[in-house]
């Protein structure tokens with residue numbers, strides 16, 4: 001029975017993530033992980049041994065994110081991987097953001113690789129926002145306008161889509177899915193949280209430089225962060241939930257649903 005299950009390599013769960021995963025899933029053994037840099041072909045080849053399917057998640061704001069992607073795709077080809085799932089981003093065609101533009105390059109490389117593929121394009125994960133400090137302080141800090149409308153997806157909804165593709169790769173072969181659960185401004189998110197916890201929650205604007213500094217000092221990273229924050233400030237990253245609704249076969253999770261789930265725990 002066990003041999004019928006595909007062996008799936010998930011990239012971008014590296015050193016810190018490996019430790020977290022092992023804590024959450026104690027059955028995972030040290031040899032279930034290959035810790036190293038995407039740019040070290042040897043490590044990538046080692047990780048690819050016996051693998052039937054790859055889920056590739058690129059390192060965010062990395063100056064060589066495209067190279068990381070093409071190295072993993074090439075290795076998948078060499079190892080005759082049966083299906084390659086690329087976790088990209090919503091609207092990589094918004095090329096004014098370098099971190100979106102780079103994903104377009106990786107998408108093109110995968111599509112032309114000859115490998116069977118599926119591309120998933122999620123928007124902002126709701127889980128990016130640490131809720132505990134917001135519950136206690138009543139403050140959300142934000143390096144861009146909280147009035148601009150953004151798109152959101154619950155990580156659990158995203159994971160369910162990944163699972164569907166892993167379970168039926170042929171059904172999703174050569175598909176590119178825009179994945180977004182709901183839209184709204186951070187002011188509206190603050191109001192929803194306030195309503196749920198029964199106390200006012202406000203958004204405080206912090207300087208963009210503060211957020212940029214957290215991501216590192218490489219000139220590419222600095223520029224990519226600046227462009228992204230300007231874009232979020234002025235345009236936002238929005239889209240349409242139809243594809244996610246269709247894939248899940250139900251309504252996608254909203255902020256209301258997500259907060260109810262968190263507060264029930």
Ligand SMILES: NC(=O)c1ccc[n+]([C@@H]2O[C@H](COP(=O)([O-])OP(=O)(O)OC[C@H]3O[C@@H](n4cnc5c(N)ncnc54)[C@H](OP(=O)(O)O)[C@@H]3O)[C@@H](O)[C@H]2O)c1
Nearest residue numbers: 012013014015016017037038058059060089122123124125
């Ligand atoms: N978060 C979102 O809302 C969102 C939405 C859409 C798309 N995305 C995209 O999804 C990807 C992941 O984003 P995230 O927010 O999940 O990032 P994250 O939480 O910062 O995780 C980044 C991961 O990359 C690993 N990593 C960094 N550099 C590496 C390298 N050179 N070689 C191997 N591994 C490396 C890190 O390893 P360690 O475990 O050792 O730290 C970590 O596991 C990015 O491409 C991002 O653009 C994110």
